[in-house]
Amino acid sequence: MTNENNSLAEKKTPSIYPAKIKMQITVIFFVILGIYLFSMYWTQKEMVGGFAGALGNMFTVIEKFFPPNLNVVPAIWGPMVETIQMAIIATTVASILTIPLAVLAARNVTTFKPLYYTTRTFLNILRTIPDLVLAVIFVGLFGIGLFPGILALIVFSLGILAKLISETIESVDMNPLEAMRASGGNVYQVIWYGLVPQVLPQFTSLVLYVFEINIRASVVLGYVGAGGIGLILNQQLGFYNYPNAMMIIVLIFIVVIVIEYISNKLREALI
Amino acid sequence: METYSLPPKPKNSLYKKVKRVIITLLVIALYVWTFLSIDIDWGRAIERAISNFHRVIPKLFNPDWGATGEVALSMLETIFIAFAGSLMAAVLAIPLAFLAAHNMMGGKIFSTIGKWILSAVRAFPDLILAILFVVAVGPNAFAGVLAIAIGSTGMLGKMFSEIIESIDMEIVQAMEANGANKIQILFYAVMPQVIPEFLSFAIYRFEIDIRASSILGIVGAGGIGTMIIFASNNRNWNEMGTILLAIIIVVTVIDFASSRIRSKIV
Numbered sequence: 001m002t003n004e005n006n007s008l009a010e011k012k013t014p015s016i017y018p019a020k021i022k023m024q025i026t027v028i029f030f031v032i033l034g035i036y037l038f039s040m041y042w043t044q045k046e047m048v049g050g051f052a053g054a055l056g057n058m059f060t061v062i063e064k065f066f067p068p069n070l071n072v073v074p075a076i077w078g079p080m081v082e083t084i085q086m087a088i089i090a091t092t093v094a095s096i097l098t099i100p101l102a103v104l105a106a107r108n109v110t111t112f113k114p115l116y117y118t119t120r121t122f123l124n125i126l127r128t129i130p131d132l133v134l135a136v137i138f139v140g141l142f143g144i145g146l147f148p149g150i151l152a153l154i155v156f157s158l159g160i161l162a163k164l165i166s167e168t169i170e171s172v173d174m175n176p177l178e179a180m181r182a183s184g185g186n187v188y189q190v191i192w193y194g195l196v197p198q199v200l201p202q203f204t205s206l207v208l209y210v211f212e213i214n215i216r217a218s219v220v221l222g223y224v225g226a227g228g229i230g231l232i233l234n235q236q237l238g239f240y241n242y243p244n245a246m247m248i249i250v251l252i253f254i255v256v257i258v259i260e261y262i263s264n265k266l267r268e269a270l271i
Numbered sequence: 272m273e274t275y276s277l278p279p280k281p282k283n284s285l286y287k288k289v290k291r292v293i294i295t296l297l298v299i300a301l302y303v304w305t306f307l308s309i310d311i312d313w314g315r316a317i318e319r320a321i322s323n324f325h326r327v328i329p330k331l332f333n334p335d336w337g338a339t340g341e342v343a344l345s346m347l348e349t350i351f352i353a354f355a356g357s358l359m360a361a362v363l364a365i366p367l368a369f370l371a372a373h374n375m376m377g378g379k380i381f382s383t384i385g386k387w388i389l390s391a392v393r394a395f396p397d398l399i400l401a402i403l404f405v406v407a408v409g410p411n412a413f414a415g416v417l418a419i420a421i422g423s424t425g426m427l428g429k430m431f432s433e434i435i436e437s438i439d440m441e442i443v444q445a446m447e448a449n450g451a452n453k454i455q456i457l458f459y460a461v462m463p464q465v466i467p468e469f470l471s472f473a474i475y476r477f478e479i480d481i482r483a484s485s486i487l488g489i490v491g492a493g494g495i496g497t498m499i500i501f502a503s504n505n506r507n508w509n510e511m512g513t514i515l516l517a518i519i520i521v522v523t524v525i526d527f528a529s530s531r532i533r534s535k536i537v
Binding site: 136223 | 301302305306308309310312313315316319320323324327328331348351354355358390391394395396398399402403406407408411412413416482483485486489490493496500503506508511514515518519522523526
């Protein structure tokens with residue numbers, strides 16, 4: 001009898017979380033698990049041979065990719081350089097175009113509310129469109145080539161860059177700006193001497209960050225005919241020439257890592 | 272009479288000046304090289320644009336409502352791909368993050384290895400991973416799930432490891448001093464501190480994955496990208512308008528929901 005009482009008393013030690021929250025967490029957990037299992041079923045229903053068959057197949061296919069064919073490097077070097085140039089041009093143009101947009105989308109500079117909300121909404125919609133969809137549309141408009149690719153990268157990075165930079169502008173210290181206005185500085189002087197010095201390091205760092213994103217995006221643009229190395233990768237895979245394709249992928253990997261390394265070093269030096 | 276003068280400018284050392292000049296020259300050289308060697312056929316691009324403009328742009332803004340059902344179904348598949356992929360990534364990223372965090376495994380070697388693995392994974396663009404998985408498991412949505420899972424593991428692992436590195440270590444030390452074992456420390460000192468932020472980043476990554484998975488179909492990895500490629504090959508810009516509208520709506524709704532959930536969690 002006493003033992004039973006003891007065990008009952010032990011069970012009554014209050015839990016850290018109330019029962020209601022525990023119930024909620026359990027329900028959410030099972031809902032997520034349910035959606036996950038359903039997603040797995042849905043995405044695998046078109047698969048021939050099921051998961052086990054695919055896994056076995058995976059290893060035989062991966063073997064075909066190795067070793068990468070080193071002899072194609074001279075042939076793919078040109079398109080790779082072209083890809084990097086696309087990213088450079090797109091990032092430059094986007095970082096120039098972004099300045100007016102970012103200023104318009106900053107709450108503390110654009111005090112005219114309708115203009116601020118219009119710019120914000122425009123940028124939000126722009127950011128929802130994936131880069132490759134933009135590339136598909138521009139290829140339809142301008143034909144196959146580098147130009148639609150660059151244009152797609154510009155529009156794509158404009159959305160990201162303008163948002164990030166407008167947030168930087170919103171977080172600046174407004175006191176120097178007010179002091180300048182109080183002592184008679186005009187709008188341009190206030191922006192040039194008050195805003196620019198505060199924003200410039202962040203601006204450069206964000207431009208480099210977007211450049212990294214653009215490099216990654218540009219390597220696949222060729223898949224839809226928008227120039228760069230993706231086109232050749234697509235061709236080689238189409239010919240089932242896996243060692244060549246692997247070499248292209250390895251080259252992309254190296255270029256992305258090197259550029260990220262340089263850009264990281266530059267950013268550390270800036271901030 | 273008193274004369275006013277500007278305050279003296281800060282003096283830069285010679286080293287700094289030389290460095291600045293070299294960087295400026297390098298940047299100028301980079302631009303000169305880029306703009307001289309890039310080869311754009313302006314004439315053709317403009318000519319094509321003029322002849323195609325009325326065939327493309329007005330149709331994009333005039334969506335083909337007849338395709339709504341089909342588009343909705345593939346958008347649903349896109350969401351499933353992103354969901355399964357990000358959940359797998361969130362689970363896969365946890366052990367890698369513990370490996371990469373310098374305050375967990377002891378020994379700098381583990382954390383360096385972990386960080387190297389994570390940056391190597393992050394260097395692959397999602398679409399390249401999708402290409403590899405399409406070759407490996409065939410052109411279906413599951414290849415997309417695997418591509419998203421691996422692609423997200425890199426970023427989530429990095430974020431998670433930074434969260435783990437920023438936890439309050441005093442609690443861990445206090446428990447160690449009281450004689451708690453590793454498992455107890457993990458569950459009572461580390462986990463409660465990191466779980467809300469882990470969840471928040473996993474949900475944020477789901478937002479990114481929705482965007483990423485909507486283009487995977489271009490290489491055959493399922494989702495709405497398959498319809499994008501068909502619509503563009505058939506020059507069916509009305510259908511493209513519907514697809515674009517679906518992507519914009521779904522991404523906006525999920526971004527909104529996810530930012531609401533995240534602001535509740537953290």
